[in-house]
Amino acid sequence: MTNLYEPKPEHKFTFGLWTVGNTGSDPFGAAVRNKLSPVELVHLLAEIGAYGVNFHDNDLIPFDATPTERDQIVRDFKRALEETGLVVPMATTNLFHHPVFKDGAFTANDPRVRKFALQKTMRAIDLGVELGAKIYVFWGGREGVESDATKDPTAGLRRFREALNFLCEYVLDQGYDLKLALEAKPNEPRGDIYLPTSGALLGFIATLDHPEMVGLNPEMAHEHMAGLNFLHAVAQAWEAGKLFHIDLNDQNSVRFDQDWRFGSQSLKQSFFLVKFLENVEYSGSRHFDAHAYRTEDYEGVKDFARGCMRTYLILKEKAEHFNQDEEIQFLLAKINVNDPAMEGFEGKFNPAKAKALKAYPFDVATLARRGMQYERLDQLTVDLLLGVR
Numbered sequence: 001m002t003n004l005y006e007p008k009p010e011h012k013f014t015f016g017l018w019t020v021g022n023t024g025s026d027p028f029g030a031a032v033r034n035k036l037s038p039v040e041l042v043h044l045l046a047e048i049g050a051y052g053v054n055f056h057d058n059d060l061i062p063f064d065a066t067p068t069e070r071d072q073i074v075r076d077f078k079r080a081l082e083e084t085g086l087v088v089p090m091a092t093t094n095l096f097h098h099p100v101f102k103d104g105a106f107t108a109n110d111p112r113v114r115k116f117a118l119q120k121t122m123r124a125i126d127l128g129v130e131l132g133a134k135i136y137v138f139w140g141g142r143e144g145v146e147s148d149a150t151k152d153p154t155a156g157l158r159r160f161r162e163a164l165n166f167l168c169e170y171v172l173d174q175g176y177d178l179k180l181a182l183e184a185k186p187n188e189p190r191g192d193i194y195l196p197t198s199g200a201l202l203g204f205i206a207t208l209d210h211p212e213m214v215g216l217n218p219e220m221a222h223e224h225m226a227g228l229n230f231l232h233a234v235a236q237a238w239e240a241g242k243l244f245h246i247d248l249n250d251q252n253s254v255r256f257d258q259d260w261r262f263g264s265q266s267l268k269q270s271f272f273l274v275k276f277l278e279n280v281e282y283s284g285s286r287h288f289d290a291h292a293y294r295t296e297d298y299e300g301v302k303d304f305a306r307g308c309m310r311t312y313l314i315l316k317e318k319a320e321h322f323n324q325d326e327e328i329q330f331l332l333a334k335i336n337v338n339d340p341a342m343e344g345f346e347g348k349f350n351p352a353k354a355k356a357l358k359a360y361p362f363d364v365a366t367l368a369r370r371g372m373q374y375e376r377l378d379q380l381t382v383d384l385l386l387g388v389r
Helices: 038-048 067-084 111-130 153-174 198-205 220-225 230-239 267-279 298-324 326-335 340-345 351-359 364-369 374-385
Strands: 013-016 052-056 090-092 135-139 179-183 214-216 286-288
Touching: 013 298, 038 052, 038 067, 038 298, 090 111, 111 153, 153 179, 153 198, 179 198, 198 214, 198 230, 220 230, 220 267, 230 267, 267 298, 267 374, 286 298, 298 326, 298 374, 326 374, 340 351
Parallel strands: 013 052, 013 286, 052 090, 090 135, 135 179, 179 214
Antiparallel strands: none
16 A cells, blocks of 8 residues: 555544444444454554544443543543544443433433533533534434424524523533534434534524534434435535634435445545545544444454545545546636626625616527536546546
C-alpha cells in the first residue's frame, strides 16, 4: 500500500470505543470477539494511525462502577491517551441500553426517568470535558414510540426541548467550551424515533433557547436507512452553519442499521460526500461510526479501521482529480454558465425587478430543447472512480 493513503493526524480520523470495541454480537448471535478494555482499544487505534477516540460514558465507565473504580478507569484512560498521543474530540451519553430507558430518556413518560437522564448526562458531560471533548453528541435512540397510543408527540418534543435547554444552561453555567450536536435516525431500536432526519432536527434546533450552541451530527447509515441522500443532509447542515460533527460508515438503503466500513457499499455516494467535505474545507473530525464484520477477529478489526481511513483518502485524491479534470470542469462551466440577461433579476425582491421579470419574453421552446449533457458528465465521473481517466 502506498504511503499516499496512510492516515496522518491532520486528517482527523476518529473512531468510537464502541466501534473497534464491538464484539460482533447481534440479536441472533453471541459475541465472536473478546471484549477489550478502553486502554487496549486506545492502543489498537494508535497502532492503525487514528487521530482520536470518542466514547459513550458507559463505553469507558461501566454503568454500575463505584466512584473508586471510576476514578481508576479515568486515570488509566488518560495515561493511555498520553502514551499514544490520541485525543478525545467528542463524547456522548448512553441513554438507550439500560432497561430504565425502555420508554426513552428525555422523552420518557415517567418524570423520574427524565430527570435521571439529565443527571446521567450532566455527569457524562463533565467526564467528556475532563478528557478534552469539544463536541457533545445526542442520539435519541429510545426517544420515540412503537404505538402512538402511548405518547403524545407534542409532549415528547416539549420534553426533549426542555432537556436540551437545561443542558445548554448547564454547559454555560460550568463555563465549558462545548457545543452540542444532535443525531437523527428514523427507527431502530424504537419503531419510530422522534425527529428522524437531519432536516427535522434543523427545524427543531431553531426552537431552542440557545440555538447557536446546538448543531448536527449527521450519520450516513441513518439517512440511507430512510432512502435519503446523505450528501444533501450534510450540505443542508453545512449551509446552515450546523455541521458540528459527522459519522461516516456505509449502508444498503432501507435496511436495518448496518454500520459497514466506509465506502464498502456506496462508492459513488461516498465520493461525492468526501468531495463536498474537502471542497468546503470542513475542519472537524472524520468520525467512523462503523463496525467490522462479525466474521473478523481483532486483526480483521484493524483491517476494517484501516480500510475506513484508506478509502476516505483514496476518494479525497479522486476528488482532487475531479476538480482538476479539464473535460469535467469544461462541462461544469458550460452547464453553469451565467446569462448576462438574467443578472438583473438575481438577488432580493424589489418592485421594479418583479415588474421587469414578469414582462420578460422567455423563449420557452428553446429552453426546453436544451440538452444538459448530464449523462456525459456522470459517465466521466464513473470513469474517474473506476480508474480509467
